Amino acid sequence: MxxxxxxxxRRSDVFTSVxxxxxxxxxxxxxxxxxxxxxxxxxxxxxxxxxxxxxMLALSRLFAADYADGTLEQMxxxxxxxxxxxxxxVIAHWIAANLPLVLIAPLLGLQYGLPADAxxxxxxALALGTPSLSLIGAIGAALTLGLRGxxxxxxxxxxxxxxxxxxLGSLAVEAVGAGLSAQPYLLLLAALSVAALxxxxxxxxxxxxxxxx
Amino acid sequence: xxxASPQAAVPVFNWFKYASPQTFFPLAGALxxxxxxxxxxxxxxxxxxxxxxxxxxxQQGESYRIIxxxxxxxxxxxxxxxxxAFWAGVGLAFNTxxxxxxxxxxxxxxxxxxxxxxxxxxxxxxxxWGTWWVWDAxxxxxxxxxFLYFGFMALQAAIDDPRRADKAGxxxxxxxxxxxxxxxxxxxxxxxxxxxxxVSLKSAPTMAMTMLTGMLVMVFAAWAYAIAAALWRVRxxxxxxxxxxxxxxxxxxTAR
Amino acid sequence: xxxxxDLACMRGERTLFRGVSFTLAARGLLHVAGANGSGKTSLxxxxxxxxxxxxxxxxxxxxxxxxxxxxxxxxxxxLGHAHALKDDLTATENLQVANALAGRPVTRAAARDALAxxxxxACLNLPVRALSQGQKRRSALARLALAGAMPLWxxxxxxxxxxxAAVADLEQRLLGHVDGGGSVIFTTHQxxxxxxxxxxxxxxxxxxxxVGAVC
Numbered sequence: 001m002x003x004x005x006x007x008x009x010r011r012s013d014v015f016t017s018v019x020x021x022x023x024x025x026x027x028x029x030x031x032x033x034x035x036x037x038x039x040x041x042x043x044x045x046x047x048x049x050x051x052x053x054x055x056m057l058a059l060s061r062l063f064a065a066d067y068a069d070g071t072l073e074q075m076x077x078x079x080x081x082x083x084x085x086x087x088x089x090v091i092a093h094w095i096a097a098n099l100p101l102v103l104i105a106p107l108l109g110l111q112y113g114l115p116a117d118a119x120x121x122x123x124x125a126l127a128l129g130t131p132s133l134s135l136i137g138a139i140g141a142a143l144t145l146g147l148r149g150x151x152x153x154x155x156x157x158x159x160x161x162x163x164x165x166x167x168l169g170s171l172a173v174e175a176v177g178a179g180l181s182a183q184p185y186l187l188l189l190a191a192l193s194v195a196a197l198x199x200x201x202x203x204x205x206x207x208x209x210x211x212x213x
Numbered sequence: 214x215x216x217a218s219p220q221a222a223v224p225v226f227n228w229f230k231y232a233s234p235q236t237f238f239p240l241a242g243a244l245x246x247x248x249x250x251x252x253x254x255x256x257x258x259x260x261x262x263x264x265x266x267x268x269x270x271x272q273q274g275e276s277y278r279i280i281x282x283x284x285x286x287x288x289x290x291x292x293x294x295x296x297x298a299f300w301a302g303v304g305l306a307f308n309t310x311x312x313x314x315x316x317x318x319x320x321x322x323x324x325x326x327x328x329x330x331x332x333x334x335x336x337x338x339x340x341x342w343g344t345w346w347v348w349d350a351x352x353x354x355x356x357x358x359x360f361l362y363f364g365f366m367a368l369q370a371a372i373d374d375p376r377r378a379d380k381a382g383x384x385x386x387x388x389x390x391x392x393x394x395x396x397x398x399x400x401x402x403x404x405x406x407x408x409x410x411x412v413s414l415k416s417a418p419t420m421a422m423t424m425l426t427g428m429l430v431m432v433f434a435a436w437a438y439a440i441a442a443a444l445w446r447v448r449x450x451x452x453x454x455x456x457x458x459x460x461x462x463x464x465x466x467t468a469r
Numbered sequence: 470x471x472x473x474x475d476l477a478c479m480r481g482e483r484t485l486f487r488g489v490s491f492t493l494a495a496r497g498l499l500h501v502a503g504a505n506g507s508g509k510t511s512l513x514x515x516x517x518x519x520x521x522x523x524x525x526x527x528x529x530x531x532x533x534x535x536x537x538x539x540x541x542x543x544x545x546x547x548l549g550h551a552h553a554l555k556d557d558l559t560a561t562e563n564l565q566v567a568n569a570l571a572g573r574p575v576t577r578a579a580a581r582d583a584l585a586x587x588x589x590x591a592c593l594n595l596p597v598r599a600l601s602q603g604q605k606r607r608s609a610l611a612r613l614a615l616a617g618a619m620p621l622w623x624x625x626x627x628x629x630x631x632x633x634a635a636v637a638d639l640e641q642r643l644l645g646h647v648d649g650g651g652s653v654i655f656t657t658h659q660x661x662x663x664x665x666x667x668x669x670x671x672x673x674x675x676x677x678x679x680v681g682a683v684c
Contacts, residue, residue: 070551071570077518077542079572139388143381147371156367157385160360161392164399171403192395203388206305210380213521376521 018100021054025108036113043112044122044173048166050108051101051126052133056158058097059137060151062089063208067145076212082205086142090134090201098130118176125172125182128189129165135193135200136161142207165192234311234451235460241444241451248441255434262427279337281427285435287330287351290358291393293323293439297365298390301383311447313379314454316386317369318446322439324362331355350401357396361389375454470494471516471621471652476525478511485511486673489525495620497652498643498666503673509656510550510625512673516654517547517623529621543572546616547623552609556598560584560608563597567612575615583614588635602630613642622646624655 028046029039066072075085105126106119114122140158144150172185263281297319304312334352335345346352365385372378455461470492477487485508493499501509514520516527518534518541527534534541554563564580575583581593587607592600600608610627622643628636640663643653647666 065555068551069555070549070553071555073519073547073549073551074553074567074570077545077547078570079539079543080570081539085570136388139384143368143385144371149371153367153371156360157364160357160364160396161388163357164392164395167399167403199391203384207381207384210377210384212519213377213380 017054017058017097018104020057021050021101022104022108024050024053026111029111039112040114040177043109043114044118044170044177045166046112047105047108047122048126048169048173051098051105051130052159052162052166054101055098055130055133056137056155056162058093059134059141059158060154061097062093062138062141063145064141072208073212076209082208083201086138086201086204086208087197090131090138090204093138094131094134098126098134102126102130114173115177118173121176121182121186122173125169125186125189128186128193129169132165132189132193132196132200133162135196135204138204139200139207142204142211145208145211165189168192234314234455235458237311238448238451238464241448245441245444245448248437248444252434252437252441255430255437259427259430259434262423262430267423267427277337277341279333280424281431283330283333283337284428285432286326286333287355288432289435289439290323290327290330290355293319293326294358294361294386294393295390297323298386301379301386304379305383305387310379310454311451313375313383314447314450315443316382317379318443318450319439320362320366320369320382321446322442324359324366326435326439327355327359327362331359350397350403353400353403354393354397357400358393361393365389470530472528472531473516474526474528476512476515476527477523478508478515478520479523480508480511489671489673491669491671493621493652493654493669495650495652496647497668498647498663499652499654499669499671500667501654501656501671501673503656503671507673509673512671513547513623513625513654513656514549517545518542519547544619545621545623546571546612546619547625548609548612548627549625552605554597554605554609557596559594559596560589560600560611561593563608564611564615568615571612571616571619573615573618579615580611583611584608586614587611587638603632603635606630607635610639613639613646617646617649617651620651622651622653622655624653626656626658628657628659 025047028042032038032042063072066075076082078085102123106123109119109122137154137158140154140161143157144154147153168185168189172182172189175182175185259281263278267278267281297316300312300316300319303309304316331352334355338347339345365382368385369378369382372381452461452465456465472492474490476489478485489512491499501512503509511520515522518527518538529537529541529544553567554560555566558566561577561580561584564583565575565577568575568580584590584593587610589604589607589611592604592608597605597608606627606629613622616622624643627639631639636659643655644663644666647653
């Protein structure tokens with residue numbers, strides 16, 4: 001809750017990452033040309049990659065502020081088990097940084113000429129997939145806490161681990177385009193998120209302690 | 214996985230004795246040249262079998278012979294990651310310094326093998342598939358594996374405190390090892406559904422006996438090389454980390 | 470009762486201290502002294518469980534704090550150099566958040582009273598970024614007013630940036646906690662007027678590498 005209030009008072013940060021998302025996704029047609037067929041083919045992938053990058057950029061903020069002002073110390077020696085704190089922080093982070101992406105994604109899909117049912121699946125796939133991005137990212141953010149060059153390092157650590165989510169996410173949208181059911185992919189995305197939820201908070205908590213010791 | 218470890222070479226009863234860097238250091242020094250020699254001998258033998266004894270492939274001609282380097286390298290790249298994660302896990306669980314050093318020592322060798330596997334794969338792909346790179350499931354997974362190695366090494370390099378570096382690397386290696394199968398299956402699925410590459414590695418013809426022998430010899434050579442390289446590297450790491458301790462000072466003093 | 474047994478701490482190449490042992494019972498007031506960089510903060514962080522000692526152990530009530538974990542942290546109040554205040558929240562909100570994290574949620578009214586006790590009536594609803602250094606320090610210290618039930622206070626430089634009146638206030642509060650059966654560990658460079666009441670004193674300058682002195 002506290003993080004949400006904070007995010008609300010720092011609305012500009014949220015907007016930056018949404019605008020980043022929109023800009024990246026809008027730059028692709030400029031680089032590739034306005035050919036409808038091609039754009040339709042790459043649309044899902046581009047929107048997903050842009051979402052991935054936007055979500056990753058926001059990650060560095062997950063622990064950094066608390067680390068800088070000492071609040072994280074208090075969390076480490078707080079009464080609640082650290083993984084629970086991590087889950088709470090990740091949920092708040094997801095709502096502040098990823099939910100806006102999910103909501104705006106159909107709009108970007110429109111730019112690529114995706115049909116209505118594909119837009120729906122795109123939003124759904126992002127909604128199911130981005131939690132695992134935030135959770136895996138939390139481990140990376142915790143590991144790189146306070147390191148020089150942390151941002152680039154974070155990308156290096158986290159992006160390879162994002163690959164499965166990216167693959168399943170864009171496959172889900174493409175399946176709709178091919179007239180197939182997106183359900184298996186959506187279920188797998190949800191399964192990944194659940195698996196990440198059951199493991200990542202503990203790994204991130206361990207990583208936080210390591211970063212402090 | 215313990216067979217990738219140097220400890221497997223010593224009798225079981227004094228296993229723990231060698232968990233201390235100080236006692237392990239001379240042991241590693243004694244074993245490393247042997248593994249290096251084995252690696253050299255096997256490598257020469259394997260390459261001889263591969264390049265002169267093994268028959269020419271009916272479909273691919275001479276170019277297939279690169280598998281004698283490519284396949285062992287690809288196997289080692291994955292095995293070493295597992296070994297690294299194993300040592301990292303041991304280090305986290307039992308808080309032994311040497312395990313973290315082993316994981317650190319293995320990473321560059323693993324990255325090397327991954328790189329060799331990719332490079333030889335590209336060299337192989339050019340004459341057989343007519344292209345340097347195919348988004349084949351195995352190639353893509355291997356590439357992601359290389360990124361995981363890079364991430365591990367970059368993370369350790371960015372942390373000044375060796376204790377934190379070991380532990381942080383350990384967490385990352387374990388997270389990576391859980392992810393490798395997920396990455397592999399998702400990539401494979403992605404690949405089969407995209408049907409982008411018309412060439413499949415699975416259509417390889419059944420292997421002649423001599424080919425198999427040559428390849429196995431090369432695999433063992435790669436094992437021996439990996440062990441030797443890791444042992445030598447861990448010796449350097451031990452010296453660097455323990456340079457303030459009395460025994461290292463004494464050792465360096467006598468060595469000079 | 471807090472027992473610290475044979476702690477050693479290294480920072481990279483340097484040994485900060487070695488062989489630090491002490492026991493702090495209820496009603497104990499421990500002053501950790503030492504020059505800049507002698508390891509005062511490191512010692513406090515190890516004692517409260519944030520840092521990891523290179524050797525040695527910290528026990529609380531006879532059990533190692535590394536196994537007690539949350540059970541230990543519920544009884545410890547640690548205030549470090551960093552104030553753990555969010556610039557965007559008001560002093561009251563910050564205090565409530567801090568207490569919630571420590572597992573002792575307080576009402577808004579209680580938080581306001583605590584801040585008032587530290588002379589911050591005028592800035593209850595200001596975002597912390599508008600406060601001065603001394604006021605920030607005070608609003609961090611306001612946790613003490615609500616932490617009477619926490620037996621062990623560990624305070625790193627609590628007197629820094631405080632004016633004379635606030636220093637006197639804080640000293641009275643520390644003494645009050647000790648008289649009430651609690652114990653306090655603190656560091657300071659300023660000559661404290663409560664030095665007469667300090668039950669123990671550790672000078673980390675005496676624990677420099679190789680000295681191996683016992684307290």
